[in-house]
Amino acid sequence: MTALLVTLFLPLLGALLLLFFKSENKGLIKNTALGISLLTFVVSVFLMLGFNSNNPGFQFIYEAVWISAFDAGFRIGLDGMSLLLVMLTTFITPIAILSSFDSIKKREKEYYVMVLILQFAMTGVFVSLDLFLFYIFWELILIPMYFIIGIWGGKDRLYATVKFFLFTVVGSLFMLIAVVWLGYYAGSEILNLSNGFTTNYLVIKELHDRIPVDLQEWMFLAFALSFLIKVPLFPLHTWLPDAHTEAPTPGSVILAGVLLKMGTYGLIRFNIEIFPVASMNYSGIISTLAVVGIIYGALVAMVQTDIKRLVAYSSVSHLGFVVLGIFAMTAEGFQGAIIQMVNHGLSTGMLFLCVGMLYERRHTRLISEYGGIAKVMPNFAVMFAIAMFASVGLPGLNGFIGEFLTLKGAFDSKILGSYWYTIFGATGVIFAAVYLLWMYQRVMFGTVDNPANKNLPDLTSKEWAMLVPIVIFIVWIGIYPNTFLKISDASTKQLVNKIEMIKFNKPAYELPEIKPADKNIKK
């Protein structure tokens, strides 16, 4: 519990600390920000060590009274899925901060404050066990992200920020309506609480069978709109290429690495958990859009001339696998989706880092400006290739595990009830090879024809430090994914049981009895 509170609040405290530093003191600001984020990572490792993966429920639960008038509490806790995403956040943030050292060259103090606030908000999203608290964190993300793209971004950053803001705000508004509606309905109509309102997630998630189906469907749509914009699902995706392309490198890394996962996380945590029947009813439509997104994103990525925009469109394709896995509503689908969220964070994050390294050297993102880089930057070529093949889904690296499991989950899903989702989705593996290998070919191979590329320096030690940790996890997940799959195993089985109980009246899996002593709950 303490570890969780520290993981959550340490970045915020760090941000406050930075405010006391003088703006000129750049070295100190940078190192403090890095130190804080590394310390947060270390603390989060203790979370993982203390986590009991046999327990399907929430652990490290902490509750504090907050706004008692409508029973909104400061309620946080972790289950297997949120633990993995918290770990992803604490792992990616220091790397993003390290990559900022060279790429951010103005108003450093404000920048690092923003990044740490962003980390606080992202962690908050993944640990909230209260709808209202979740909403606050969800909206809080917008502020630092808006500034990071708007101040430190590229040439067309204003257009990108406005678009980013428009898309997400529209989604959030619908979610707010749904939160209020759900809080009122649960508090007054179902539970008859004295104040007539509650946003306690742990209470609400047990009420699914008492919410009428038509009501479920409206609320489902309101939540889903907000989450699917964030994912982003086709055709709600067009904010992403602009935001990714215009954001500074660390912004893209965090955006791809963590932010997009808030959408897919929300889908499981709220849509599937609270509105299982509505989820089943809409699974066909959303999965169809996911499959369209897999192919569409890949095809559009193929014809991009800007490397960063290409990687951005590849996210649309990759996240399609995640959404497909989620709405398959099978253990393999959920597990595949969760591991694929982590995978995408690692491999696409690394791709953005690599693109950023090229950009730092040449200040262009156009593929046609490059060629033959492998000769001048051989070590970089290896790292870039690893990131690329992880993204292509080569077995032995992480991406394959996620793609295989989501596709398998969708294939024998009784909810989806059709093989075609998987068969069409699987064509994505062909296209992924096309757009990534073709890009790599044009950037890295051939001869160095552009004189500007003749003397580019190879990787610096700082750059090694960013890439090597990611490579370790890329290989680890590819060879021995069980370390990570096990963490979210019990939680997803429990969720699948819930669905199977509704649909078939019997659970799919037997879960071990959890003794109260194991529960790790404190109040």
Add this chain to the structure above:
Amino acid sequence: MHQLIYLVPLLPLIGFVTLGLWGKKIKNETLIGSIASTTVGISFIITLLIFFELLSGGNTHIVKLFNWISVGNFNIDWAYQVDQLSITFALFITGVGFLIHVYSIGYMHGDRSFYRFFSYLNLFIFMMLNLVLADNYLLTFLGWEGVGLASYLLIGFWYDSKFPGVRITWTGDAGMKAFVVNRIGDFGFLVGMFLILITFNTLNYNEVFDIASSNYISYANTGIITAITLMIFLGCTGKSAQLPLAVWLPDAMAGPTSVSALIHAATMVTAGIFLVARNSVLFSLSETTMSVVVVVGALTAIIAASIGLVQNDIKKVLAYSTVSQLGFMFVALGVGAYYIAIFHVITHAFFKGLLFLGSGSVIHGMHGEQDIKRMGGLKKYMPVTAKTFLIGTMAIAGIPFFSGFMSKDEILWYAWSSHHGGGWLVWLVLAVAAMFTAFYMFRLYYLTFEGKERFDHHHVHPHESPKTVTFALITLAVLSTIGGLMNIPPALTPWLHSDPLLKSWLKPIFANANMVMGEHAHHGVEIMMYVLMALATVVAFGMWALAKKWYSDAAWSTPRKLAKNYQPVYKLLLNKYWLDELYYASIIDPIQKLSTSFLWKFTDIGIIDGIVNGSAKSVELLGNRIRLIQNGIVQNYAIVMIAGIVGVIAWIMFL
């Protein structure tokens, strides 16, 4: 001994990691080459020991290393299966692999990325061993894609060199083409696995085959079995370069020649044969799929062989030859003669490995020249290469008692006689393909090693290759000569009443498939065997004589006249039936156009962004209009206020 099987792939992996991480620091070429060769050499010895253990009456062993993926009720182990099939493949992968490693020490001498080459080669051996040793589909798939990776890296090894081809500029383009075309096949493999999972609820080979063979009557010729096997076969057409996915292999010749020998002739491209053989039970259950395999194999065999007739690049000729020979193997599989396919895989590994290494020796001696029009008379300068190359040529052409004769003849016999899809037409197609093969191979030999010297003596000084190279050539030449003894066709030993060695060794592997097909062992010798064998022999010698006659004439007057008189046919063959052009025009270009103009520019930017930006714009416009009302003139506000009050009063009064 079999417990040590994990060392067999592990050692090359260690070699790969060692050379990958520290190879740059090791400046000594001999040391790098020794590390890489030794790991594969020791793997070969271990495999050999396991082979002897198995030979003395061992059963199938499963050696589990660890649990790989465990989700829900889905469980996959990283486990190796030691049986006759996997050990047969492992033996020649490590054996031929070792020879080619040794060869490469001399061949790659002086290359600026010497260490990188050997680390990739070790990576390839590791992946290939996973492919054949796996005890489940998913691990095979890992090896399957892994060898694709190694192939990609090695084809584009000289990434800043140009390579001619349809829409290909750099060697890397050829590597990319290989990877992408293979991925189309891998898509089939992937879908095949999902179908297997829902049908048998496991991806473990033995479990699947047990279920399938114990209920074979209910599975026979069902749609699901046909779908599974067709999907898996799609994967095989990718990896083993069969139609319609054959187009990548000739361009794969962009890689160093030892790579062409190891990966694109001897081992990786036979992975498709392995996979069908491994799944023989399932394939035997679907007559439809078996017919498809025969048709695809036979068409590929003859089309590729006909292209080989007119090519002038020494490696391209061999590449089309490989495609064609793989077609022969698929026909053998398709007519249910599984062990014969494996036999041909092995003999082909010997003689095609030899021919490729020989061509590498020629290219090396000719300072990079690959056009046989600019060679000739090289026998004088490189006697060892010439002699061994002739042996390889005789083996592939089917000159009696060489290894290729034994295996090819058996394929032709089963193509004629099999009750499962054999017949005169299949035989005829293959016989013509074999005739073409004999011709283009002797053409290649005569243009390269005999006749007038057509190269520029001022710039090119042909010389024999170093010892490491000739050592590999001689070893493979011996194997190409006597390799056929492992499975002497019954027609040549009518006094024996037992099965040939390889057949009886592989018997347990294909027992279930034979049971499913209702195939009964028969040792009978028929008169037709001798008729066909004699015919094939006459054709082979005839083609030899023809090639010798046509190409000993310095002006090549007969072939030139033929090319002129049958211009359209010649153009068709020279341009490889315009397959690449066809694919680009009908598939790749339209997809690119659609993606750019319709999906990206029209849908994304036009429609979706149009709606979003349009709504933002209209809010802005609306805001601009409404703003006019707040113009700061108090009188206006008063008027509006009064109007409002009147309105409210009216509303209350009248409603």
